[in-house]
Amino acid sequence: MKGFDYLGVNTLEFDVEKCVGCGMCLTVCPHAVFTRSDAGVKGAKVTLDKPAKCMECGACAINCPVAAITVKPGVGCASAILHSWITGEEASCDCSGGGCC
């Protein structure tokens, strides 16, 4: 799934003001959605760099110590697409994207 974009339609939200730069989201995210350009600076905030790559697994939100990240795992277009791949059923979610996700 490397290189796959989820069309930018997902439930991921990031509050940069809350971020304390711990780096946990960088460690746990399987798709490198967050990045930090100041890698050598302890406590430097991260950037939501590739939001369309988010597959809504929820790992970042669970591990963020200051609740700077919110995401609803298992809902939205990304989840619908993954479910479709696994089951072979047509992708379907509750968004207004015309049923094509």
Ligand code: SF4
């Ligand atoms: S929900 Fe998962 S894929 Fe999305 S940004 Fe967080 S860790 Fe990465």
Ligand code: SF4
């Ligand atoms: S886990 Fe939270 S506090 Fe830590 S770098 Fe990521 S967004 Fe910032």
